[in-house]
Structure formats: C-alpha cells, structure tokens
Amino acid sequence: MIIECPAKINLSLDVVGKREDGYHLLQMIMQTIALYDRVKITKNNEMVITCNKIDVPCDRSNIAYRAVEVMKEKFNIEDNFKIEIEKNIPVAAGLAGGSTNAAAVIKGLNDMYSLNLSIDQMKEIGLKLGADVPFFFEGGTCLAEGIGEKLTKLNDVSCHLVVAKPPINVSTKYVYQNLKLDEIAVHPDTKRIIQYINSNDIRSLAESMVNVLETVTVREYPVIFEIKNIMMEFGALGSLMSGSGPSVFGIFEDKADALKCHNRLRDYIKEVFVVSTINRGV
C-alpha cells in the first residue's frame, strides 16, 4: 500500500496565549500543498523503516514508526511492517513532513485492517503523535486553534506558490522558547483573513498574511527576509515564513512569475519548488 502525503504551509500564524504546560495557544490558517512524500507500508517479519534522505532517523524516533506502534497497541495488531518513506518534503522546514508521514501510517493501517475509523477518531490518535498531525485528515484550507487540534474547514484557497527552504536548521522548540509574547507588535487579523479566504479574495489574503514566529527567526536568520524580498520583487502578492521556519513561500497570481522567481532562487537555494495549493490531506 502506498500513501501520498502532502506538505503544509501556514498562511498565517498567531500566538494567542500559553497553556499551563508551556505549550503556546495558536490561531493559524493551514493549507496543504502539492509537494508530496510517499509512504509504502508492507507486512514484514520485523519492524523496519527506511528513507531516501539521510537526515531522517530510521529508528523508533521516526514519527511514522511511532504511529505504527500506537496503532498496533490500540487495535491489537500483531503483524509487523516495513515502512518505506520517499522523502521529497524538506526536513525540519516548517512544512510538517514528519506529521504528514504519521497521518499516512494511521490512514494506511485503517484501510489495511478495515478499522472503519472516522476522521475524528484518526485525528484523536494523530494528536498523540504531534499537534500538526490531525490537520492532515482534513487537508485543504483550515483554521487551526488550540495547539493545532481544533480545526475548522474554510473555503479551499486556490493559488500558485513558490516554496523555498534555505539551508539552515531552525528548531521549533527554540523558536517557541525565544518568542516574547508581549513584544509582538503586529498580529494577523485572523477574522479578516478568514473573510478574504471565504470570499476567494486571494490578493487581500496575500497582503494580510502574518506569522508572529518570524519575530524570532528573521532576527537570527536574515536570509529568510532576503528570500521574502526576492519573492516580492518577482511579483508575489505576499510572502511569509511557514510555521517555525525556515521555509518561505510566496503567493503568485501568475504561474509564469512563479517560475521566474523559482529560477532566480534556484541559483543559491537547492530546495525550491513551484507548487499549487490542494484541497485534500492524506
């Protein structure tokens, strides 16, 4: 069984508070994009995980492996599996590559064993593995609240994008730890952004995008700001860092402009893609 699993971007990201356990409460707009990993699941004598990218761990610390363990325990599955991950989504990039792999395993085993789980049940299992996992059972365009688990479906946004992952590593934990909530000068107007999305006003959406986590990352990694500027120079309607970074995306009305921007960025960034939004998850 092979499952295609898409990456996500955050069309906006606001931090609106903190939970008692230190986790940040969010209001973000999430969007699946046509940039896919492939997860192949086959029954095997023992548990094995493989990946074509060396920076992805192929042991129990792989989130896809943990997803298998959670499913095996919850549904008394005694079989073991070989999980082969074809990784096309940049790793540790703010594009939720690991989370989408975990969602693919849950969905794959649900189908393989005819468990007939509802989307809500799969979301609940996914949340045990990571805050971004439940979103992939919805896909398309969603408002995510709480730490990402409270999902509201919005009108699906349809546009061309350039996504660029500069060759730097940013830890999600570090970004949240260094966020100074009381010093954030600009928050996104999430209500207004939702109105733009629901009325299909892509231009106003693109012009209103804000990710408050940029206050941490752009200070430390000016390359993020430089990529945003290049995207705007090449005609992007708006450009933003995705999640905790370091990936940056630009929204383009015209695919030809997106391709020109891609050509320019390709000179010094290896991981850059022209993609469209999609209206599905795993």
Ligand SMILES: C[C@@](CO)(OP(=O)(O)O)[C@H](O)COP(=O)(O)OP(=O)(O)OC[C@H]1O[C@@H](n2ccc(N)nc2=O)[C@H](O)[C@@H]1O
């Ligand atoms: C920023 C976002 C936006 O979609 O995505 P990515 O950039 O990872 O794709 C998410 O909030 C990433 O959530 P999640 O995937 O759960 O983050 P993890 O890497 O598990 O979290 C690492 C650490 O960040 C902190 N953390 C995480 C989520 C959150 N809402 N508040 C936090 O304070 C916690 O200290 C946690 O231990």
Ligand SMILES: Nc1ncnc2c1ncn2[C@@H]1O[C@H](COP(=O)(O)OP(=O)(O)O)[C@@H](O)[C@H]1O
């Ligand atoms: N299946 C997986 N795919 C990618 N990374 C994984 C996976 N399992 C575990 N990881 C680890 O999780 C970390 C975060 O990766 P990823 O999910 O790609 O990024 P992000 O959280 O920024 O969206 C990586 O540094 C990697 O070591």
